[in-house]
Amino acid sequence: MGANFLKRPVLKSVPTGRAVASAVAEHADCCAIRVPQIHDLANRLRFAPEQGRIWLDDQRMMLMHVSSLGALREELIGSLGKEAARGVITRIGYQAGARDAEMAKKLRSSSSTYEHFLAGPQLVSLEGIVHCEPIALDIDVGSGRYFGDFALIDCAEAEAHVASFGIGEESSCWMLVGYACGYTSTFMGRPILWREVECRAMGHDRCRVVGRPVEEWGDDAREDLRFLQIGDFVKWTPAPPNQPPVTARLAARLAGQENSFGMVGISSGFNNVCHLVKKVAPTEATVLFLGESGVGKEIFSHNLHRLSNRAKGPFIAVNCAAIPEQLTESELFGVEKGGFTGATVSRPGRFERAHGGTLFLDEIGTLSYTAQGKLLRALQEGEIERVGDSRVRKVDVRVIAATNVNLRDAVKDGSFREDLFYRLNVFPIRVPPLRDRRDDIPLLMNWFMQRSCKKNGKTITGFRERAVDALINYSWPGNVREMENLIERAVILADDGGALDICHLFTTGEELNSTTFIVQKNGALGPAADMIETDAPTAEGGLPKLADTEARMLRLALAEANGNLSLAARLLSISRPTLAYRLRKHKIAVE
Structure with missing residues (x-):
């Protein structure tokens, strides 16, 4: 695509040396910059006061007092020194800009180059940081040409700095400069460096930044580059190197990519479970996973085994609820030939098969009272007897159990043995339901969508905004398992190359409740877009x-x-x- 060059009239002198002044003169054609409407971005901002959450697309946000930002800057400068504090704040801004560039690619991928690019300046305005007015913009992504000149009106960062330190001789919009570097570099696919050439903290009536490729700044760039730790930044490439730069590693970590557990999550509840699993894995302690059906107890059990000293041994899983009561003993402990009618061959049980490894007993709360007593003996003595055999066999097995029922209540009502409960409850780990870790929902949505697309050979561009709103607010009675199945169904129903919408997702009478608000065109908050009514007439099979x-x-x-x-x-x-x-x-x- 050719250059989209746009310019607002008349620029006066720029007090930052010849490089900026000559660049402005070079891009001095007078064309009015048409700033696109911001409604497509504003509709992605959702407020969920009943949940204590604010979302921008699929990223959780938060409101922050400008005075608190100023206090944070004071603390960082006081404890780290101005140089180190500026570096930290600049790199945080860089990471935020890179994330917003990915969002802009998704929301405005079909727009013209300049409309697509201007999503970044509009996003920082939407986030309450600053109002950006483009002075000059010259973009050609194909050739890598870039020049940008923006006025920053009423910058919150400069306001916080002046309130704490007053007017000085240095610019103060460190986070915004980092944001611009991250956003533009990700957008252009090459390193773009921004410098603040005017700042309210220096006594100017507004702030102003200029951006261009690193190599075009020459020696003027050295001072600013050090705050990005940017030996890596100068060598930046869109293809990830073996060891990505600090900012890229931070962005990848926050993106919730699949971790060493083969799972995704960023919530405190998820990370707490991962922490406990890593703590107990090297030991021989019996672990009891607690939580609702579908939260991922078996996956965590697999990972506990993989991280343990028994990783080279077998991992044997048993669903206790799927074993008929009369066969429980033979399934767990094995059977000798002739042990009962129909036992024509000797067969080892799950305990023997798990020797030297891990035995996972899922839904252990469904075992009969008799089976519980025999299991208790096996756990206490480390030995079993096959059905129909008099020989005692020693087994070296680590037991992991899981249940979706409250075993303490089961002990009280007499359906579960108290002594077995205390034998299993050595190291309990409660896996929270998905509705209590909503920060993980956007990550899981995208992860399952990508897996389903690969599995079913389809291309899906993402989720429509009302679908995101519905998924975040849904109660998820079936937890992660329900989400996986729901999204796979949606991928199958959606057209190839399209996006997932509510009509693809909620097709079997799920109850949807919208408790979020969006920014309306007049700036006021209003209810999010209506969802598909769950009581609408349905065809056979429950589909609308x-x-x-x-x-x-x-x-x-x-x-x-x-x-x-x-x-x-x-x-x-x-x-x-x-x-x-x-x-x-x-x-x-x-x-």
């Missing part, structure tokens, strides 16, 4: 009727576009005449 689903999608698009038919048609990826025809078909009036 196609006509009802289509009518609801049409109404949602009209509401999103405020009645603008052309915009509503674009939102639905259909032509305006097709939209008009479908509105008449469903007798939907346009106000």
Whole structure:
């Protein structure tokens, strides 16, 4: 694509030397910059006060007092010194900018180059950091050409710095400069360095930043590069090297990529379980996983075995609920030939097969009282007897158990042996349900989508904003297992190359409750977009009727576009005449 060069008129002198002044003169054509509407980004900002969460697309955000930001800067400068503090703050901004660039690619991938790029300046405005006004912008991604000149109006970072330190001789918008470097470098696929050439902390009436490729700055870049630790930044490449730079490693860690457990998660609940598993794994202690069905107890058990000293031994899993009561003893301890009618051969049980390794007893709360007594003896003595045999066999087995019932309550009502409970409850680990670790939901959504696409040979671009809202607010009674199945179903239903929407996800009568609010066009908070009604008429099998689903999608698009038919048609990826025809078909009036 050719250059999209845009310029606001008349630039006066720039007090940062010849490099910036000559660059501005070089890009001095007068063209009005058309800043795109911000509504597509604002609709991605959701407030969920009942959950204590704010979301921007699939990233959790938070509000922060500007005075608190100033106090944090004071603490960092006082404890680390100005140089180190500036480096830390700049790199935090870099990471945030890189993340927002990925979001902009997803939200405005079909826009023109400059509209796509200007999502970054609009995002920092939406996040309450600063209002950006483009002075000059010259972009050609194909050739790698870039020049940007932006005025920063009413910058919160400069305000916090001035409140703490007053007017000085150095610029103060360190985080914003880092943000611009991270955003533009990710967008362009090459390292772009920004420098602050005017700042309110230096007595100017506004702040102003200029950005261009690192090599074009020459010696002027040396001072700024050191705050990014950027020997790596100068050598930056879009293809990840064997050892990525610090900022890339930080971004990857926060992105919730699959960890050493083969799972994703960033919530405190998830990380607490991982911590406990790593702590107990090297020991021989019996572990009891507690939690609802579908939270991932068996996966954590597999990983506990893998991290243990028994990793080279077998891992044998038993679903106690799936074993008929009369066969429990033979399944666990084995049977000798002729031990009971139909036992034509001798067969080792699960304890023997797990010798030297780990035995995982899932849903242990379903064992009969008799089977519990025999299991207790095996755990205490480390020996078993096959059914129909008089020989005692020693077994070296580490037992991991899991249950989705409250064993203490089961002990009280007499359905579970108290002595067995205390024998199993050596090191209990409670895995929280998915509704209590909602920070993990966006990560799991994308992880399962990618896995399902690979499994089913499909290409899906992502999730529509109302689908994200519904998934974050859904109660998830089936936890992670339910999400995995739900998203795989959605991937199968969605068109190849399209995005996942509510009509693909919630097709079997799930109860949806929206407790989030979005920023409306007048700046006020209003309820998030309506979800598909769970009591709508359904066809056979529980799926919503196609006509009802289509009518609801049409109404949602009209509401999103405020009645603008052309915009509503674009939102639905259909032509305006097709939209008009479908509105008449469903007798939907346009106000």
